[in-house]
Amino acid sequence: MIMTTGTITDPMLPQPYTVRDVAKETPDTFTLRLEPKTAANPSSFQPGQFSMLWVFGVGELPISISGDPALQDRLVYTVRSVGQATHALVNRRVGEGVGVRGPFGTGWPAEAARGRDVIVVAGGIGLAPLRPLIYQVLQNRDDYGRLLILYGARSPRELLYRKELAAWARNRETQVLVTVDYGGLGWRGHVGVVTTLFKYARLQPAPAVAMVCGPEIMMRFVTRELENQGLSRDNIYLSMERNMKCAVGFCGHCQYGPHFICKDGPVFRYEQIRNLLEKYEL
Amino acid sequence: METLERIIAEHPFFHGLDDDFVALMVSCASNVRFQAGTYILKEGDPANTFYLIREGKVAVEVFAPQHKPIIVATLSVGEILGWSWLLPPFQWKFHARAVDDVRAIALDGKCLRAKCEENHDLGYEVLKRFVQIMEQRLEATRLQLLDVYAVKR
Numbered sequence: 001m002i003m004t005t006g007t008i009t010d011p012m013l014p015q016p017y018t019v020r021d022v023a024k025e026t027p028d029t030f031t032l033r034l035e036p037k038t039a040a041n042p043s044s045f046q047p048g049q050f051s052m053l054w055v056f057g058v059g060e061l062p063i064s065i066s067g068d069p070a071l072q073d074r075l076v077y078t079v080r081s082v083g084q085a086t087h088a089l090v091n092r093r094v095g096e097g098v099g100v101r102g103p104f105g106t107g108w109p110a111e112a113a114r115g116r117d118v119i120v121v122a123g124g125i126g127l128a129p130l131r132p133l134i135y136q137v138l139q140n141r142d143d144y145g146r147l148l149i150l151y152g153a154r155s156p157r158e159l160l161y162r163k164e165l166a167a168w169a170r171n172r173e174t175q176v177l178v179t180v181d182y183g184g185l186g187w188r189g190h191v192g193v194v195t196t197l198f199k200y201a202r203l204q205p206a207p208a209v210a211m212v213c214g215p216e217i218m219m220r221f222v223t224r225e226l227e228n229q230g231l232s233r234d235n236i237y238l239s240m241e242r243n244m245k246c247a248v249g250f251c252g253h254c255q256y257g258p259h260f261i262c263k264d265g266p267v268f269r270y271e272q273i274r275n276l277l278e279k280y281e282l
Numbered sequence: 283m284e285t286l287e288r289i290i291a292e293h294p295f296f297h298g299l300d301d302d303f304v305a306l307m308v309s310c311a312s313n314v315r316f317q318a319g320t321y322i323l324k325e326g327d328p329a330n331t332f333y334l335i336r337e338g339k340v341a342v343e344v345f346a347p348q349h350k351p352i353i354v355a356t357l358s359v360g361e362i363l364g365w366s367w368l369l370p371p372f373q374w375k376f377h378a379r380a381v382d383d384v385r386a387i388a389l390d391g392k393c394l395r396a397k398c399e400e401n402h403d404l405g406y407e408v409l410k411r412f413v414q415i416m417e418q419r420l421e422a423t424r425l426q427l428l429d430v431y432a433v434k435r
Contacts, residue, residue: 123430123431124431181429183356192355199358215431221421
């Protein structure tokens with residue numbers, strides 16, 4: 001689904017935004033707050049959607065939106081610096097420009113989840129696309145059942161949003177469990193992969209919807225565990241990632257079996273893509 | 283106050299165990315406490331006990347010369363610590379350190395080994411339960427080894 005707002009109709013035309021803040025999350029991951037240069041392009045989006053961010057002279061990148069959907073005067077992105085374009089993006093200075101196309105793609109089923117428990121399972125930077133959903137659930141607390149957040153990262157210093165994780169855990173009917181694969185002696189939290197957290201989760205599978213984002217192999221293990229816990233495949237959603245270029249389903253770069261990740265995803269119902277997750281060629 | 287018998291009978295690890303076997307377990311069990319920072323077991327020491335953790339968190343550590351100990355897993359409320367008592371040479375393969383103050387039920391592995399030798403039905407029930415834990419931890423370790431959050435360049 002392509003969201004168009006205001007007078008913007010051409011999804012291929014980047015809109016001018018200005019960097020207003022760059023915050024370091026981990027040694028290689030930064031959160032950028034962008035604001036539109038003109039008041040004519042407010043920044044509404046659905047949790048789970050992504051934008052194409054254009055660093056002029058370097059290239060364009062698909063990046064999930066990680067900010068609060070209720071704040072429509074800005075777009076927030078959490079970016080891991082892993083290559084030339086992401087490096088250039090996270091090194092933008094406050095006041096410099098970035099081109100933004102979108103938002104694009106399907107979002108998390110926030111409306112369908114109303115009245116039900118919400119299980120969020122994130123791995124590594126996979127927490128970024130889930131953060132808008134968490135904001136939405138916490139801002140509309142009475143509309144949802146229990147919120148369970150399971151988050152795994154490589155090491156304590158690679159955990160995103162540490163202060164927010166602690167703050168979220170203080171909300172009523174909210175359980176936040178965090179684990180790392182490698183913990184130093186100073187780490188007093190859990191050590192082990194994210195699936196090991198299910199043992200400590202106060203889970204009620206029947207009325208729950210699960211939303212999962214992280215490396216594909218981690219999502220495969222998580223979906224298996226969610227099914228073991230009694231969730232049906234129809235109530236499990238995954239966010240997928242492939243090399244996206246046009247973001248509107250023209251170029252085919254992000255083809256995933258019969259789907260285009262940019263247009264039919266990135267959020268898919270598990271049942272839609274279950275067979276594709278086990279194909280080596282994809 | 284909860285009795286040892288009730289705690290063991292209601293623990294998921296012993297779910298479905300005959301009352302007679304539960305009574306045997308209880309006869310090998312005792313309450314124990316460990317202060318935060320103390321070692322519950324150490325690599326190379328004789329392994330004659332296993333623990334049901336009732337409160338607190340335990341870090342399972344690997345000793346690496348010239349390095350700080352590496353925590354490979356943490357175990358918490360409801361989990362089982364230790365299976366080296368079950369198999370020769372009955373020596374611990376890891377350190378286990380209490381991260382917080384830990385309350386646990388210690389089960390005398392030597393006593394249980396003897397009872398399992400005498401009664402193979404009991405031995406089979408105990409083995410089935412430990413094999414399940416070993417399988418879960420092996421799967422978690424495999425996933426951990428994949429280092430899925432590392433940057434692929």
